[in-house]
Amino acid sequence: MRNTTGLKALLGLLLTAGWSTTLAATISLAPSLTTVGFNETFTVDLIFDFTDLTSPAYSGGTLISFDPTRLTFVDFTGAAGATITGPFLGTVGSNSTVMVGIGTSLASGTLGTYTFQSSGIAGIADLSLTDSNPLGGTFLDGVGKVFTPIFNGTSITTVPLPGAIWLMLSGLGLFGLMHRGRT
């Protein structure tokens, strides 16, 4: 039997593009603030980069998952040029989820913007981003090929309200002036 390894490698290179692509495609969360105060509202953009792909007309489902004791979902607004379905709220285990279906003919840009509010618990709140389907593979390109984007979530650090900090610093500063005055 002839050795077909080399041929298979060549054909894999030629034919992979016609089946499931391995070119890079990313969907990322970009928060307006990475450190927020208690009960502070902030936004998170849903950004995509499919410039490595060759068949514009992309669609798929995204799922954000977060700890509801640290963050509260407020809203999602689609960007110009994007077709949006949802948001659809749900739960996975103890986490809350927000599913948004997206469709776009652009190669890159912003698909939409989430609005969240932090809670009164200090610490790090994770926002994970995944395919909306547990089995993955909801993303299709313009010729009906499945592709799997790289999903990049983000984290938000919640600290005591900025106003409280300034109040505290102001109080410390006033105390210092008072102490200097006495001495």
Added chain:
Amino acid sequence: MRLYLRILAVAGCALFLETSFAGGMALNDRDCAEILKQWAADPASVPQSLVDGCREKLTAESLDIKPAAGIPRDPCADPAAAKSIHCWGPWANLAPAGGGTVAPIVLAKDDPDLRPDEFSTQPPGEPVTPALGSCTPGAACGFATLGPGLEAQPDDTSGSNVVPFDMDPGVDHYVVDPGGNREVVSNDNLQRANIPGPPRYEGITGDVESKLFVTRGAPAADGSYDRASGIWRHGSLTNQTQTNTRSGVFAWGIASTMDTIDGLNAGNVTATFSGRMTGYTDTLADITVNFGSQPAWTGSWQNPAYAFAAGGPVQGVDLVSDPGQFSANVNSGFVQGVLLGTANNPSVAHTVDVILDSGGNALTVRDVGLLPQVP
């Protein structure tokens, strides 16, 4: 005296018979029957040469197998033809000369010189059995690739196959290889996912999810399809391995009725179908069907890495490949299709499973396609 006459009679018969034989008189079957009968009764009364001669004569006649009426004899039986490379061994199908093809020759099934794996069981003029079974006019019919994992390559030699495919027109479930030994039965609770773009159908039961994407085909107002192609996936949610997940592509539809086919045949219609294959969308497929008294089809598949052609008869709603009509680079395999829809809106769903000779290497091509009619 009696003993003497008896000996004389036997000797005389033996002498007569041997003389007759030695003199070249042709013994007919009756003579041989009498000789052998005499020999059976009294072996010493008949010369052994006569017995052997009759045995050889009767054995040769029993091996002279006449072909069934209408089936030609092996042309390589001609002593002159035995020197041809095409006649090295009696083959049912002669090897093609110089890249060309010859029509297959059918030998009698019970020809003892015929290799058991070479004789055809399909006498000329009789229908060819489609590799994946016939489609029923007016009923759903389709084809799919099936492979391990969620990104199964149609030509993955580690386990990809082409198999029949069935789907509920409302897409609440599907079955890959129904009744076959590779059968995959989806969950029966598929629902359309609320995602823009090509319709996606998903359903989870326990740890198993089934999915189906329709990448070609539009649902009717009630959400049902009469033809569709796309991707299917099925397997474990929590332990996704190559062994407990399966996937592939499919092409499916409601087969045309025989009234539709009869009408097209009566009108001697020529219909051309063209489009991209579902698995490898780089492959452009073209199929032309010539309806008439003997409906037939021809097709070609063009990919940046390969190209091949095929053809064959139309049997009912089935398009069946004729090995004799493959392009020279096709080593083996088959093409099968089904005519879908009505006369004013037909399509062809089909599958290819061929091994090509690509520069001395074997290239497996497995794929499905749903082709609309083109002007």
